Amino acid sequence: MSDNNQQQEQGVETTLAAKCVRALLERHGVPRNKHSAVVTDVLGLSYSQGNRRLTTRATWELEELRTLAEHYGETLTELVSLGQHDEMEDATLVTGTTSTPCRVARGPAVHKPRLGALVLTKVDADWLVLPAEPNLATQAYDIKRLLVEPSSATSRRIAVLDDHPESAQLIVSYLKTAGFDPVAFTNLDRIAASAAAGEFDGYVLDWIIVKDSIQDTVSDLVAAIRARDAHCPIVVLTGQMRNGIADEAEIATAMAKYRLKFFEKPAPLPIISAALATSFSAA
Template identity: 35%
Template sequence: MATRCAVNTRSTAPPPPSEPAKAEAQGSLAATCIRALLDRAGLPRHRQSAHIAGLLSLSYHQAHRRMTGIAPWSLEELQTVATHHGETLVDLFGEQKSADYETALLIAGPLRVTCRLWPGQPLSQHRPGDLIAIKGGSEWVVMVAGDTPTPQACTVRRLIIEPKPDRPRRFAILDDDIDVARSLAAGLVELGFEATAFATEAQLDAALQFDSFDAYVIDWVLPNGTAEALVTKLRSQSATCPIALLTGKAGSKEVDEKDLVAAIEQHGLLFLQKPMTASIAASQFSAAFANR
């Protein structure tokens, strides 16, 4: 007798996701939104887990699991992080639907402020005083139009300026010995600051077109002379920004100490002697920031 086998040819719907899979998906979405929020707040990626740990009183391991989407977020935790950075839960998750903004630099006189920009249509012409957006390379700049027409300017559809309470102080370090500049920058980064090293005045000038810094360390002896003109320019942009002159040649024939002292007194500068450790520099700058 032949044996009959019954075959079920009906399609079977895939089983619903398990509860752990649902939790993982929700945790991943929350982690993506939180990471985007911290990016908007200017917090470096390598410091975000530690920031969340401190904010939510978690261990670093627990915070890292949330930031990587492995562990779920509670509603209270999301609310705490959003509120701390001046956003609502609607802002937090709504950014996933409005990610067409650009990070831009708002320039108004000596003021440099990072902002979120929604650029509009290109302008064939504009009037003096109009707020315009310009793209230079990969960077956007928002500024008030002057009397001279600005080519390739766009309208500003929307602009959001957000406070960054946890943003670390940013240093620009200029030394024609790039190894010295990089070493000091690396030491300041280890201490929780942000720092960028420059080897030439031209490099620093180019960066200042689209960026801003909270403090400067400037080598007094540059290839084309002293840093007097550069310091005068920086001080004209900000009367209170801490600026330190750095040199290892004080007392030598290469440095006129009268000029050095005159610059320090005229512009209210700090003085750092090479070789300089980052901890000593940070101590002097911290006092300068407190006295502003």
């Protein structure tokens, strides 16, 4: 029985991680009915374990995803972005007399672009997106991805706290592609100092932070942030609910008192980004 048929018979929605892994394997030419076998071999799992990760809501470890990505010469960020992660650069979209800030992923150079097609070109030190003309004075590039948002959205600074540097960087990388200006922290004291200085417009915080083998929550940090800013979005994450380390009642109280958005890890990165964006829109 193929993975796809088994998944349909079970009627179980798979995780975003499983979808990302399937997309990775498909990009590299692995037939769908071989996906479970490949996951099993690369990760050293039993076939049952490998198949469950792809066909049920079984939890993936971050290290497993990184191992699979590196096996195929990709980064973890590329894997979780469903292969659509491109380096985005600040640019200006020029249409007539209107100039709009944007972010763009540069494609290959084009020598004879179709007249009127949007291309990317550099004028002095600035990247411009504009309709192609017959006699462009500078080299033009194809556009792989164009992101246009209100200027206020592109300037939103987001503090991301996680005591695992790779996890923090993963969130930062995705938020950059969504037009935010994120900064990673792994230390409570440092983010508290930056928050006290009013450097950020929003926060994505791991609820439990470990330092020198001592666990602490971000409850005091959240209280301090709310004392200075009653409306900024605060997204709280944790993967410690099921094992009882994170106190559900404490988190629920904080959610109600400080108007937090809460997601269990591994939280889909697009959901985190959307939670921030909708909070800013409602403000």
